Amino acid sequence: MNNSQVSVYFYTNEIAKQVGHSNATILRWAEELSAAGYQFERDEQGGLNNYRFKEEDLEIFQKFKEYRNMNFSLPTCASKVIEDRNKILTPITPSENIETEDKSSLTTDNYLDELMELKLRDKVEPFLAHLTERLDQVKQLEEMMKQLPPPPSEEEIRRIAREEERLRARISFDVKTKLRERATKLWFEKPEKERTIKILFKRIENESLKNEFIRAFIDQHFQEELDKCYEELADEGKER
Template sequence: MQYWKISDFAKNVGKHPNTVDGWFKQLEEKNIHSVSRTEYGEKVYDSLDLKVALYIKDKRDQKWALEAIFHELPNHFELRQPAIDRSEETANTPQVIDTDALKQEFEKIAKDVVEEQNREVKEQYEELLKRLPEPRSPQEERRERIEEMITRSRIETLLREEARKLWAEKPEEERMKRAGFFRREEDRDKRDQFIREYIDEHLEERLKEEFNLI
């Protein structure tokens, strides 16, 4: 069976050694899975550990929480249960806590967590940037403004023609005004006002239709 030290093992997993080491430390602390050790106490990782690590990596890439991943591991692998010494002698032996070492371990874990979170945030940010549209050049923006102006002018012309036809269909008494004792002429002020109001009333709707905003 092939064994790896943490540096080579992490390369096979595709993660930082601190991240991988942190996973297996938590697995051991939770009595879920243990890592083999040499006679000198050095951790060595085998093919089972590699399968477990790749599974964790895959689920982390899918944004699974570590707790959920750890809970699923026994359903997929024959895990190596940590050896627990339950002897009364060991249980009653006073334990000396190295507070400095404990503090350093906590700081290391916190640093690893921050690095992992920063990496995930960076990946999400880069993915978001990829989805953003490419910025338009000044020439493209100018061309778009010109096209909008042309479109608006064309629609206003069409609406003006529609208004003129509707005005022409109105009864003569609405369109004409007295210009003397025996002469009547078109009320141009009233006509122009009718056309302006017609354009104002329908322009926004026609623009939305033109630019597919409805």
């Protein structure tokens, strides 16, 4: 509809028909665009709403409608339309392009950094609180360990081991002595024929059978008697 010689103009009702809104809506949008800095032509007769719309104005209104359909306010729609128009009309040098990209990237990066920081904080703060609690428990354990007596030296451990071995040997000897005495007593309580053998014209003690009887008796009752002795020693230690 444009050519190099003649400019084609539209009336308000023509613009309204092509955009799909009423005349009043188009005039209200025109006022918002004018307030935002966009310049419309007016006819020479001069009325406040006496606009002469060109083809590029039609494109402006169509873009305005797109933003309006996104539920932006009228002033916001006007600002965005003019911003889009300036981007198209204003040439961007390589240096300006880089600067704009840098600013946009910086703004995006800052937003992403803040978002990541919030996400990390939500995840990290409970972990840090738990870690702090565990560290406090470790410190308490360290303080308790400081109050404990120092561990025995290697020489002290060897000395205690030697004393325990001597004690066990003494207890074992005492237990076996007592069991031997009991076994001997039980042996002599047996009938004479069971514990003696006849050689020539007299009966003598069967020492081999006697020793086997005593040894079996000691083996059978040794662990039980040993445990009793240790229990008695433990009870004595508690009473002290």
